[in-house]
Amino acid sequence: MAEKVLMKGNEAIAEAAILAGCRHYFGYPITPQTEIAAYMAKRMPKIGGTFLQAESEVAAINMVYGVAATGKRVMTSSSSPGISLKSEGLSYLAGCDLPAFVVNVERGGPGLGGIQPSQSDYFQATRGGGHGDYHMIVLAPASVQEMASLTIKGFDLADKYRITSMILADGTMGQMMEPVELSEVKTPDYDKSWAVTGTKMQREHNIINSLTLVPDELEKQNFARYEKYKIIEENEPMCEKFMTEDADIIVAAFGIAARVAKNAIVEARKQDIKVGMIRPITLWPFPKKDFFEAAKTAKHFISVELSMGQLIEDVELAIRCTRPVTLCNRVGGMIPSPAEVLDAIKKANEGGDK
Amino acid sequence: MKETKRITLFCGHYGSGKTNLAVNYAKKLKQEGKSVVIADLDIVNPYFRTKDSEQELKDLGIGLICSPYANSNLDIPALPASMYRTVEDKSTYAVIDVGGDDSGAVALGRLSEKIREENNFQMFFVANFFRPLTRAAKEAYNILLEIEKASGLPFTAIANNSNLGNETTAEDIMKSDEKARELSALCGLPVIMTSAVESLCEELDGCQGEIFPLTLQKKYYDFNA
16 A cells, blocks of 8 residues: 655646656646646656746647647646636547546636636536537546546556546645645556657558538537447446435535535434535546436435536436426635535425425 | 844745744734734735735734735735835834745845845745755755845745645654754754644744644635545
């Protein structure tokens, strides 16, 4: 067992990425994720890696695109406004089916917004973000340990499916400090025969390009990509279930909201309210089946989120609107308190709010 | 810590626990009946600051000097003009909480000349040997030297604040004592205190310096089921 260290969420992502074999980081500083870049700036030169502070977010994501095309593990990180700037690049990465790893440590929006935590980029992350039909795998950690483990998982999924995976965390997750155990990572061998690494005159050229001149060719690519997405939706959804077995009320929450909700659920249980939580760990693919199954016995759902009602839409879709779903939210950098969540649980228990 | 200097500075690696230690230290001085101000000169970290303890400090009668933009959405490294009170008002004890690493210590440049002139200060290097980039005494020593260079002030002692957050055990702290000794040998400064949450203090054995008990702020996201 490795020794424990006390890390910030952002630092845990950076160190885990290094353990996962990432030696190329391109970024541009923005609060509240700057520690990722700062950590990489200190560590990368010591291990023969590349840390580069690009002139802009747009430049950084295109550098990621370049390294990804060679099949090497590469990442960038930013916070909400910076991810918007990178969205064009995310679409190009998808159009080329390139594996890449991206981190969004969200802050309040829209616009420049604020620097305090938020989850309001949920739609942007789970629906693709940039233009065109595509998805990214979106992972939502709820502890500093998960910031590390999901980073390693993110790199693996990216390579396995030739897709971009994104960590979607809020500012608190990035800034909070908790003990973490990091151990050596064994990376499986992934097929990289598609990579642009020089033919050595021994094979045909590999071409990485998102421009397709013939419409039916482009259509075929889109269909094929969505076949791949089907496999991901079948194999990769992850969630944590907390006290759900006999629950009449199910709270849906991820990241920091899930931690707050857990405290509220424990309190509600003391008051004999049968409530539990499904915490999606993958936001795309969404753990639809788990919610659908839960709706067979649960009577009411509550979506606890740091946004104006984004997660709630996936919950309603997953349970096919068979049960009422109420929203318990704070936004703009504010976080719901355990007491606020408890209130929402009590209301649901009394059959109120819908 | 027999005689307390008028100015106490807490500097160290990013995330070593300076703010917590500074707040607790200011409370201790206040309990001794001294007039105390605490100054938050952190220009690096816009999250988790001295201002989080604002109400508690106010209730205790401890003055708080911090950027008017602390805990707001304005993310700029602004310092308040009132920070000069720490060096001008010699009737009051000043506890200064400095931002992490050399980049945080730069903020002291504005005060260092006056602090040296008055020569009634102590500057503690806050060390947490469970932090990833200061796990070895040698690494901590390099950061210590960088901070001295950036701040223009010499450290006078080491404060061993090694911890693993909520999971810290007395054994963890005692294990860190060896590294504190190593650091002490490298820089030639004494370990003036070993700090720990109150509940662990009794179990500590063989640690250097005074055992300094800490009360920690409970955070809304801690899960205590």
